[in-house]
Amino acid sequence: MPDEAAPxxxxxxxxxxxxxxxxxxxxxxxxxxxxKPGELLGVVGESGSGKSVTMMSLIGLxxxxxxxxxxxxxxxxxxxxLQSDVDALRDIRGAxxxxxxxxxxxxxxxxxxxxxxxxxxxxxxMGMSKSAARxxxxxxxxxxxxxxxxxxxNDYPHQFSGGMRQRVMIAIALACDPxxxxxxxxTTALDVTIQAQILELVKDLxxxxxxxxxxxxxxxxxxxxxxxxxxxxxxxxxxxxxxxxELFANPQHPYTRxxxxxxxxxxxxxxxxLRVIEGQPPALGGQPTSCPFRARCTEAFERCGVQNxxxxxxxxxxxxxxxxxxxxxxxxxx
Amino acid sequence: MxxxxxxxxxxxxxxxxxxxxxxxxxxxxxxxxxVKAVDGVSFDIFDGETLGLVGESxxxxxxxxxxxxxxxxxxxxxxxxxxxxxxxxxxxxxxxxRPTMQMVFQDPQASLNPRMTVASIIGEPLSExxxxxxxxxxxxxxxxxxxxxxxxxxxxxxxxEFSGGxxxxxxxxxxxxxxxxxxxxxxxxxxxxxxxxxQVVNLLEELQKKMGLTYLFISHDLSMVRHIAxxxxxxxxxxxxxxxxxxxxxxxxxxxxxxxxxxAVPEPDPALxxxxxxxxxxxxxxxxxxxxKGCNFSTRCPRxxxxxxxxxxxxxxxxxxxxxxxxxxTETKEMTAGSAAATEAT
Numbered sequence: 156m157p158d159e160a161a162p163x164x165x166x167x168x169x170x171x172x173x174x175x176x177x178x179x180x181x182x183x184x185x186x187x188x189x190x191k192p193g194e195l196l197g198v199v200g201e202s203g204s205g206k207s208v209t210m211m212s213l214i215g216l217x218x219x220x221x222x223x224x225x226x227x228x229x230x231x232x233x234x235x236x237l238q239s240d241v242d243a244l245r246d247i248r249g250a251x252x253x254x255x256x257x258x259x260x261x262x263x264x265x266x267x268x269x270x271x272x273x274x275x276x277x278x279x280x281m282g283m284s285k286s287a288a289r290x291x292x293x294x295x296x297x298x299x300x301x302x303x304x305x306x307x308x309n310d311y312p313h314q315f316s317g318g319m320r321q322r323v324m325i326a327i328a329l330a331c332d333p334x335x336x337x338x339x340x341x342t343t344a345l346d347v348t349i350q351a352q353i354l355e356l357v358k359d360l361x362x363x364x365x366x367x368x369x370x371x372x373x374x375x376x377x378x379x380x381x382x383x384x385x386x387x388x389x390x391x392x393x394x395x396x397x398x399x400x401e402l403f404a405n406p407q408h409p410y411t412r413x414x415x416x417x418x419x420x421x422x423x424x425x426x427x428x429l430r431v432i433e434g435q436p437p438a439l440g441g442q443p444t445s446c447p448f449r450a451r452c453t454e455a456f457e458r459c460g461v462q463n464x465x466x467x468x469x470x471x472x473x474x475x476x477x478x479x480x481x482x483x484x485x486x487x488x489x
Numbered sequence: 490m491x492x493x494x495x496x497x498x499x500x501x502x503x504x505x506x507x508x509x510x511x512x513x514x515x516x517x518x519x520x521x522x523x524v525k526a527v528d529g530v531s532f533d534i535f536d537g538e539t540l541g542l543v544g545e546s547x548x549x550x551x552x553x554x555x556x557x558x559x560x561x562x563x564x565x566x567x568x569x570x571x572x573x574x575x576x577x578x579x580x581x582x583x584x585x586x587r588p589t590m591q592m593v594f595q596d597p598q599a600s601l602n603p604r605m606t607v608a609s610i611i612g613e614p615l616s617e618x619x620x621x622x623x624x625x626x627x628x629x630x631x632x633x634x635x636x637x638x639x640x641x642x643x644x645x646x647x648x649x650e651f652s653g654g655x656x657x658x659x660x661x662x663x664x665x666x667x668x669x670x671x672x673x674x675x676x677x678x679x680x681x682x683x684x685x686x687x688q689v690v691n692l693l694e695e696l697q698k699k700m701g702l703t704y705l706f707i708s709h710d711l712s713m714v715r716h717i718a719x720x721x722x723x724x725x726x727x728x729x730x731x732x733x734x735x736x737x738x739x740x741x742x743x744x745x746x747x748x749x750x751x752x753a754v755p756e757p758d759p760a761l762x763x764x765x766x767x768x769x770x771x772x773x774x775x776x777x778x779x780x781x782k783g784c785n786f787s788t789r790c791p792r793x794x795x796x797x798x799x800x801x802x803x804x805x806x807x808x809x810x811x812x813x814x815x816x817x818x819t820e821t822k823e824m825t826a827g828s829a830a831a832t833e834a835t
Contacts, residue, residue: 201682316773346545346709348770351753355769373683376712376755380762400759417687419716421739421754422761429691429716432684435652 162189162230163334163367164213164252169227171205171212174220181439182208184391185227187466190335195361195368197382197399199375199414203436205391206371210337213237214252215244231335250280253328253366257340259320263312269296269323270308276330295326298363300356318349322356329364339371354381375418379403384472387411390437390447393466397473407475410448446477454479456486500671500703501534501557506566508549508556512778524778526552528727529566531804534671539697539704541718541735543711543750547774549727550707551595554673557705558590559583570671588618588667595676597656601648607634607659608644614666633662636699637692654685661692665700673705678713690717711754715739720810723747726785727777729804733811743813745790784816792817 171183183205190196200206211217213229213236229236231252236244248254256262264272273295274288283291289308296304299322312320321341328336338357342350358381361368372378378385378399385402387395387410395408406412416430434451446452446459458478466474467487480487508527511520527549534540544550556563559575568575570590578586594600601610611630615621621629631641637658648656657677664672674693678686690713696702708714714721715735722732723746731744742748749768756762770789775781781788787797796816804814 201684318773347711347753348545348749349773350755351767351769354755355767374755375683375757376762379757379759380755403757403759414684415757417684418757419712420756420758420761421712421715421751422756422765423758425715428694429687431687431691433688435654435685436682 160192163192163232164190164369165228165230166209166213167228167230169209169212169229170225171208171217172223172225174223178440181442182222182391183212184439184443186388186391186393187227188386188393188396190367190369192334192367193361193365194383195370195381197378197385198369198371198388199373199378199385200388201373201436203439204388205439206388207339209388210339210369210371214248214254214337215239215241216248246280249276249328250331251334253331253333253336255321255324255328255336255338255341258344259317259324260312260344262324263320265312268309268311269315273308273323273327273330276327280331291330292326295330296323298329298360299323299326300352301326317345318352321345321349321353325353325356325360329360329366332364333366336366336368337371338368340373341370342377343372343374350377357381375415387414390443391439392443392447392463392476394448394477395473395475396466397470401470401473405470405473407469407473407481408448408477409452409454409479409481411475412481413453452479458486498536499533500536500571501705502567502569503533503557504531504567504569506530506553506556506568507564508552508561509564522778525727525780526777527556528777528780530724530727530729531566532722532729532732534703534705536670537697537701537703538719539706539717541714541721542705542707542724543709543714543721544724545709545750545774547777548724549777550724551675553724554592554675554705554707558592558673560592588614589669590671590673591664591667591669593657593660593664593672593674593677596680597653597660598648598680600660601656603648606645606647607639607651610648610659611662611666614663618667629666633665636665636696637662652685653681654688657681657689658692661689661696665696668700669702671703671705673707675707676709677706679708679710686713693717711751723750726774726780728785728814729812730786730815731811731813733808733813737808737811743807743811743818744786744815745792745817746786749791784814 167187169183169186173180173182186209198206212224224237270292273292277283277288277291292308293304296307301307301319301322315323342353345353370382382399384398386393389410395411406415413430413432417432419426419429432451437447443463445461446464449455449459464476464478466476469475478487506527507529509523509525512522512524514521530553542550555561557568563576573586608630611633612626615626615629630644634641639655639658678689681689694717697704706714706717718735720734721738722729725746731747742751749770752765752768756765768791772789775788783799784797784802787793790797802814802816804812807813807818
C-alpha cells in the first residue's frame with residue numbers, strides 16, 4: 156500500500172492539443188496526478204476520454220505534429236520529461252519507464268525472434284554482452300511464466316498465443332527493472348480466462364519487484380481487482396480521484412456514479428433494467444468553458460453550464476470535479 | 490424466470506449441427522484437414538425468449554449463429570426455424586424465409602455500406618422483399634427510426650456521421666424492417682463503450698417486449714448476458730458444454746469450464762472481488778483443427794480424470810432444464826457414496 160512517500164511520477168497541468176483540418180481538438184485538458192512508489196494507479200475512462208493520450212504525452216510518444224503539448228510539467232525523479240531532449244527521453248523509455256500496449260500482436264515485430272526483441276533493451280540500455288543478455292532473457296521469460304523458456308527464445312511472435320505474447324510484452328517492459336510501468340489496456344484484447352492469468356501474474360510481479368504501475372483500462376472490474384488508487388477521466392479531464400475502495404463505495408462525481416450503475420454484475424444482484432447514460436461523449440473542440448459531462452448529467456444546474464469545475468477535496472485523499480454534492484443532493488459550496 | 494410472453498413453443502430447433510471448414514495446403518491446394526468450428530451442437534430456442542450464447546474467441550459461437558441463418562452451408566445436422574428445415578431449403582424457399590430471420594452484426598462500421606444513406610440502408614430489405622409504394626416505404630423507414638430512437642431528420646445522412654451506438658441502432662432498424670420473429674445478435678455491444686452498451690441492450694429488451702422477438706444473443710460478456718438472457722449456453726471449442734436457465738447457470742454452474750469462466754470475470758466491486766475465489770485455468774484453448782481426444786476441455790480441466798482423456802462426454806440433461814457435457818457430473822450421480830468415501834480418504 157502506498158504511503159506519503161515522494162511520488163516517482165508527478166504530472167502537473169498537462170495540456171495536449173491535436174491540430175486537425177477541422178480545428179483543434181483538446182484531448183487532454185489540465186490533467187494533474189502523481190504516482191507513488193510501488194502503487195498501482197488505475198486510469199479509467201471511455202474511448203476518447205484522453206487516458207491513452209495523457210500517457211503517450213508524458214513519455215513523448217505522440218507524433219508532433221499533429222499533436223502539441225501546450226503546457227504542464229511531468230516530473231520524473233526531479234527531471235521534467237517535457238523539457239528533456241529526444242536522446243534523454245530515449246534513455247528513460249524502456250529502461251526506467253516500461254510500457255505495455257493493448258495489442259500484443261502489433262506491438263511485437265513479426266520478423267525478429269522473441270529472444271532478439273527481449274535482448275534489445277538489455278543490450279541498448281544496460282550495455283549487456285550477448286551471452287549475459289541471453290541469460291537474463293531466460294530469467295525474464297521464466298519470471299512471466301513462459302514454460303520451456305530457453306528453447307522459446309528463438310521462436311517468433313506468431314508462434315505464441317495472445318496471452319503468451321502479452322507475457323512476452325510484459326517481460327520486455329520489465330527487462331531493465333523500471334521504476335514505473337505504464338500499461339495501456341494490456342488485457343483488453345484477451346479472453347477472460349487469459350485475462351485472469353495475466354492479472355494474477357501482475358499481482359505476483361508487483362510483490363516480487365515492487366515497481367509502480369499505471370494501468371489504463373475501460374473495465375471497472377479489472378480496476379476493482381488490482382488498483383490501489385483510481386483516477387476517472389471524462390472528456391480529456393480527470394473528474395474524480397480516490398483510493399479504490401473509497402471510489403466504489405462512495406463515488407462522488409455523477410459520471411462515476413452512473414458508470415458504476417450501467418455495468419451489470421456476474422455475482423452481485425441482478426438489476427431489472429440497466430441504468431443508461433443518455434447522449435454521447437462531448438466533442439473536444441476548443442477550451443471547455445463548462446463541465447464536459449453537463450449535457451449527459453442528471454444533476455446539472457446553471458453553474459455547470461457557465462463554469463468548468465475544478466477538482467476539490469471531498470474526503471480523505473478523494474477529490475472530484477463537480478459542483479453537485481451527492482450527500483446533500485444540492486450544489487456543493489466551493 | 491420465464492416472463493409471461495415466453496411460450497413453450499420451440500421456434501428454433503438445432504440438432505447435432507456441425508460446421509467444418511476445410512484446410513487446403515501445398516502446391517495442389519489439397520485438402521489436408523478441417524477446422525471443426527462447430528462440432529455437433531444441439532439446442533432449442535423457445536418463442537419469445539433470449540438464449541445467450543457465450544464463450545471465448547474461437548469457440549465457434551459466431552459460426553454457430555451464422556449457420557443458424559444459413560449464411561454458411563452447414564456440414565451436417567438440422568436447423569429448423571418455425572418448422573422449416575433451413576439446412577435443406579432451396580434458395581427460393583430460403584429467400585421466402587429470410588424476412589422472418591435477421592441478424593445484427595458486431596461491427597456497425599463494417600456492416601453498414603458507407604455509400605448508402607441511413608434511409609436507403611434501412612429501406613433496402615423493404616424494397617427487396619415487399620412491394621411498398623415509395624411513400625409507404627418512407628413512412629415505414631421513419632417508423633423504424635422512431636422505434637430504435639434515431640432522429641428522423643438524420644434519414645439522409647451517411648453512416649460515418651453517426652457515433653458507434655447510433656450506428657448499431659441503424660443496424661437494428663434494418664434487422665427489424667421486415668417484422669422478423671427471430672434475430673441473431675452477434676456481439677452487438679462488443680464494439681461500444683460501457684455507457685453506450687446499456688443504451689443498446691435496453692433498446693433490444695424494449696423491442697423484444699413490444700414485438701415479441703426471439704433472440705440468440707452471442708457475446709463474450711458474461712455479465713451482460715446475465716442481464717439480457719433467459720437461458721444461457723456456454724460453448725468451448727466447437728461444443729456446447731453447458732446450457733441452463735440463467736439463474737441456475739450463474740448461481741450453480743456444473744461444468745468445470747463454466748465455473749472457471751465465471752470466476753475469471755472481474756467484478757466491479759472491490760469487496761466482492763476480494764472474496765472471489767478465482768479458478769485460474771492453465772494454458773490455452775487447443776486448436777479446433779486438432780481437438781484433443783476425449784473431452785475437449787480435458788487439456789485444461791482442473792478435475793480431469795482418465796475417462797475424460799478417452800471418451801467424449803455426452804451432452805445430456807443432468808437436472809430438469811439443465812444440460813451439461815461432463816463425465817464427472819454423470820458419474821458423481823451414480824457413485825455419490827463412492828466419491829464421498831474417496832474425498833474422506835484424501
